[in-house]
Amino acid sequence: MIAMTHAGYVAAAWLAPAALIGGYALVLLRRGRSLSRQVPTEERRWS
């Protein structure tokens, strides 16, 4: 790894998916939190 060829491409190919999936996960958590306040508590069946 010390003298990696195509280091820029490898870094981009690991960081971009991490940012994409991480960002999507955060959006999901925020949407879930927002929607949870709009429905009765008994409809949130996970606990």
Next chain:
Amino acid sequence: MTATTPAGTSSGTTTPTSTDPSGTRTGRGAPGSVGPSHTGSAATRVLGLLALAAVGLLVLYGLVISPADREMADSVRIMYVHVPSATYLYVGCFITSLASGLWLWKRTPGWDALGETGAEVALVFSFVTLLTGSLWGRPTWGTYWVWDARLTSTAVLTALLIGYLALRRLDLDPDARSTRAAVLGLLLVPNVLVVNRSVEWWRSIHQDSTLVKLDPTIEGDMLVALMVGFLALGLVFTWLMVHRFRVAWLEQQADRVDLDAALRERRAEAKGQVAPPAAPDRFDTSDPSGPDVDEKVTPA
């Protein structure tokens, strides 16, 4: 009001809110009832921790332990993300097609929610697949994109997923919208088969399958890194699916609450009464004045 379960069953009954002898409301939405104000649970927290640990292991294997390939050099490390992403893109499409078929058959909202869930998560993985594929193609083929059979069919599959999700956001009757989306959802699996077989059916610069052979073309630490990639992205995929399904479930319930409140208003108007409060915007346990959505409305 129809009470539904996440598994997709529908009771089709109204559950009126009861009042105990002390006058305390005990029905759905009653103050004091307990429920998480998010989509997380103990199981998803464990799943999330496992996914993070597996991603850490993937970084270790993929970027440190795995040797460079003789032909691809270090760009082989991109494969540890690219190949599992493509696989879970297929899995998401299969889930959506299956759920679409079951929605058309059973007409229960849980399958509808699962279909939407699979498509949205599959779309995220399709972006990852296209992105990592392009970044691998530049140093290997000398170009980010070529209109090759595998790449083109993957782009078509991505467009189909976008179309499916756009269809679900049309302002239509919910049942008609779900039915149309389900018909489109059924087309995902044939498209996945075209993508998967494209390297055999047409001349392609994309390499053949690496693993689906008795004698895989990858071995040693590179094979281990790829397997860790499947494990890590599989756990991430599952975590996203669970949370997205719960969001879809909550969206259905929120729509139902809005509809119930609108019906109450219309009926009160028809009786010449002052309309009761509109749709509740909070069902937090800390809000004791929250209206009860289970209150059965007597027809005017």
